[in-house]
Amino acid sequence: MSQKIEVDFGLCESNGVCMGIIPEVFDLDDQDYLHVLQEELTPQNEAAVREAVRQCPRQAISISEE
Ligand code: SF4
DSSP states (O other): OOEEEEEOTTTOOOOOHHHHHOTTTEEEOTTSOEEESOOBOOTTTHHHHHHHHHHOTTOOEEEEEO
């Protein structure tokens, strides 16, 4: 079973809070479009990704179990 990082782009307002926490996973491009660079939750990124989930002001980030 893997866990995937998902962003609801309908909710995201591109404020970059998540990128400030873990830029290896979340990247805002020049057009303020957010890209998820790593979709897989790993032992390396998990703590910071969960922090981003907590701190996203739009609650746009979620972790899905597959
Ligand atoms: S913190 Fe949330 S609202 Fe801000 S860019 Fe990331 S996903 Fe979008």
